[in-house]
Amino acid sequence: MSNGVSNSNVAAIADNDTRLSMYRCALRIRMVEQEIVDRYSEQEMRCPTHICIGQEGAPTGVSAHLKRDDAVFSAHRSHGHYLAKNADLKEMIAEIYGRETGCARGKGGSQHLIDLDAGFMGSAPILASTISVGVGYAWAAKQRGEDKIVVIYFGDGATEEGAFHEAMNFAGVFKLPVLFVCENNLYSVHSKMDIRQPEGRRVCDVGAAHGVAGSIGDGNNIDTVWEMAGKAIAEIRAGGGPQILEFMTYRWKEHCGPNEDLNLNYRSQEEFDAWVEKDPVAVYEECLRAEGVLSDEALTTYRTEIADEVSQAFDFAKNSPFPPTDQLFDFVYPAAKGAAK
């Protein structure tokens, strides 16, 4: 199922079919994540798992403009990026369950999702580590004459790493077809922006110094994300060079794991409540209902279909075998050329 359409003519506002499919995409991410949250305490998902509830807006609005061949790179909080790119849900859940059928065959877990068929090229938890890799991928694509763009997702913390700046600089030098997407959720683990970045400087402003056009917007407003991403991606596809979009958003759960963490007091109840008011899924649902775009019937259908799909994915994962122990040594090196595996 597609969550959106490729749009070469940049419309200022998404048509209603696109908006419905974006709503469904965001709802699906939410429902998958909620199921992980609900089941995590069963202690069968035994890997660090970063939940993206509250941050569904950016990948939903960005991916609506992506073709299957376009490439996406992500970091530790990757589930939404993976799902919005229509990567395989069953294989993602199986990977989190450590099963042989997982997208990385149990080698990587939640932190190393991959689905090459869907153009989801990988994700890694060391900050900024995939940013330069995504730039290199785009550089090769340009040299090989491939008609694709590369989207690289990262958080605000990653923009403090040297590799982020070095990679943007290089992308700027060669006007590479890269969209840098910063989901700014205000915290690197528990550390606030104010001890990490200069007051008043926006992440997207860093782009200009590297020849990378930048802008900032409300990452919880899916229409806004769609409009900003649509304009940027159309310009990148036209050969205009890399751009960076900064989307303000907010993580609802703890940094890593399924729980609430307001008890830690590094962020306030007031701040949390204000962001929950801006729930990207609920706000969009309300908006589409108010405009008469989303009917009760469609909503029920989406919920039922997604719940069914999610349930099947968890069944698939839990019924899949663990990798046999002799697979421990698989993939340390690629098989010798010509050798049968």
Next chain:
Amino acid sequence: MSDRIITFMEALREAQASCLREDPSVYLMGLGVPGPTGIFGTTKGLVDEFGDERVRDMPSSEGGMTGVALGTAINGMRPVMVHMRVDFAVLSMETIVNQAAKWHYMYGGKMTAPMAFRMIIGRGWGQGPQHSQSLQAWFAHIPGLKVVMPSTPRDAKGMLIAAIEDDAPVVVVEHRWLYGIKGHVPEEHYSESLEGSRVMREGKDVTLAGLSYMTLECLRAAEMLETIGIDAEVLDLRSLTPIDGPGIARSVKKTGHFVVADTANSTFGAAAEASAIAVEYAFDSLKKAPARIGLPWTPTPTSPSLADKFYPRAIDIAREAARMLGGDVDRLEDTPMVTPWHDVPDPTYTGPY
């Protein structure tokens, strides 16, 4: 021996508090150091006593901030850089290896770089390829760096204090699975040597030498071996710079057999170095070739089914020693499973971490 018993984690916190109290030039820095969870508890609450200028958060910029820390170190301060996982310290290798390690030497001894680096090895609950590496050998390979791996709460406090007070850069590699271990720890400010091994258990048949968490596994292995009549001596190697040749020789002269267990890959690691040193210092005493216990030659897998095979445990050490001595390997009994997988240090862990 102090009567007071605290955990390894508390001992680390006390060491830092004590140094902050004793010396105004000491400060801690790292992402989340003053934060609510305080680096798995090891820095928790220190910001309340010492303030956020001495218990510092920082940008997610390990490379640049290590240079910043070095800059403060050559201007009279004593930074303690904290990395929640060794894997994040990899981002600061240039500064540690090319700059800090050599600063004293390459400028003809005119300056010192007194820095302590705390790096934590993650293990279990699917920490996987990028959250669980044991890279102590990388650092120990660089002249100018000191590398220690305490395994007891007493050493955790005393060696961290010694590391902070040392004028050289010192890498303190901590294993996350030691944090709940309890032991006698003096309340006062004290230091333990950054060099030398320690005999943890006397024995006459085989020397089991461990680093960090693997020292505990050696002690468990010694108990298993006892059930089949093998009397193992256990050495805690404690330090990689250098691996304690005379200490290993003393033990091997008695036992004639040497098994070394490291938390890292055996290949090119501290276990390889310890084996070489055993041969160099005690060749005439060895009755069999030394044996290395370490991680197999693969990145860390995430799935618990693979991780269970990846990590050697006490039973693997015991079996290796029993085979070496011609003991009855089949009679060795593994510890009973109390969790579905061997991916947590004790059943109280319910993930994630």
